[in-house]
């Protein structure tokens with residue numbers, strides 16, 4: 048319960064600064080300065096934008112299917128945020144102790160596709176519907192390599208509980224799974240790529256591609272409800288980054304075995320690992336162009352899925368012969 | 372291309388792109404120096420942030436920049452050439468003739484016409500610079516001042532005349548009296564010409580050769 052409250056507060060603060068970081072990253076990569084006016088170096092720009100957004104009129108087109116239209120953003124957010132329930136914060140705050148933690152997370156997070164489809168369908172608008180369809184196709188396809196790469200880690204660790212998994216990786220940087228079991232390097236990249244697709248981030252942002260679908264499934268939303276969609280997108284980024292740092296980078300464990308191990312330090316380690324991964328997500332976003340739908344599908348079904356099946360096999364052999 | 376070839380090409384190109392953009396990310400620590408276009412290495416600064424935060428910082432403009440017009444009204448002989456040559460008619464001059472030479476410009480050209488009104492509407496100006504070329508006394512120049520945006524477009528009309536309404540009325544009266552005296556002295560002329568012609572025609576071409584009186 049405490050971990051849940053912690054993540055809710057952290058998520059809200061994180062979103063404000065992540066949007067700022069995103070803009071600055073974009074600006075620096077493009078030889079610009081980014082927001083500079085509100086607050087020192089523009090740091091309060093997102094706060095100002097947030098205030099503006101909350102005051103905006105809640106516009107509802109007359110032809111929308113009103114109940115799913117109003118519910119959709121909350122379903123998306125609830126689905127994404129429930130995923131945080133099983134994440135540990137540090138050695139003492141383990142989150143919800145569900146024995147099948149990772150599977151619960153993957154299953155509940157997949158529900159956000161329902162909200163996206165509701166939003167696209169209820170908006171009664173061809174662009175929104177296109178966006179929603181793409182999103183469904185994309186999330187369902189990438190769920191497969193994502194699940195398989197998580198399965199690789201589960202084979203190695205032998206547990207589904209994320210807290211247990213972190214405990215198993217304690218003992219310095221050398222016992223992090225990605226280093227102690229180098230066979231997990233490829234699954235990590237598969238996990239990261241499918242994670243980008245799951246959270247609708249560039250280069251897999253086809254569901255909301257501004258340039259062709261004018262925002263996709265959230266075209267018809269404004270003000271607070273649109274803000275909820277944004278919040279869910281950043282929530283999804285954070286969730287997948289925290290999950291990646293628990294699965295592959297030792298979770299809340301400090302990189303030095305005996306140093307900096309207190310509860311505050313371990314929270315710090317977990318969050319800084321995740322924020323680093325989030326920076327990589329932003330870096331990818333401002334580097335790679337958007338994929339076409341057919342490229343998206345072929346990447347998932349022709350490359351990531353077969354490779355992750357092979358890696359699953361390799362991990363099983365690794366577990367059998369090297370760990371026993 | 373083969374399956375493995377595709378994979379390796381995908382990894383290579385992604386890696387190359389990512390490295391390129393992170394390079395830009397770190398270069399952004401340095402910003403561009405606010406150097407004038409006349410600096411030697413002005414075009415060599417491809418790295419680092421390029422934005423100039425305009426109202427807070429500016430790139431210096433060369434002294435011979437062609438921006439806002441300035442008229443040194445004391446040197447203006449009100450020849451109307453600038454107003455005639457202007458392609459967009461943004462110079463508005465109202466001349467008031469004077470009975471005699473009432474002064475000299477700084478280059479010695481005698482002043483015979485008062486500028487009751489000398490307005491340049493910079494909102495219309497296309498910065499072609501023709502008016503500064505034709506000006507015989509070179510009193511109309513372009514300055515390097517470019518930051519003259521206003522909230523009201525009417526404020527873009529720059530007025531250079533220094534005469535007050537009272538002065539204008541006085542000078543007008545003076546010239547009318549002079550004309551009237553002239554008419555009295557030569558009573559035959561008005562029979563040939565209408566009074567309005569006398570008033571208008573000389574006013575149209577008084578100073579096409581402004582330097583001749585000086586040579587005499």
Ligand code: SF4
Nearest residue numbers: 457496497499500502
């Ligand atoms: S610069 Fe050109 S447009 Fe502007 S006032 Fe002179 S002649 Fe007219």
Ligand code: SF4
Nearest residue numbers: 447448450451453506
């Ligand atoms: S051309 Fe020069 S001297 Fe003649 S009216 Fe214009 S500013 Fe005055």
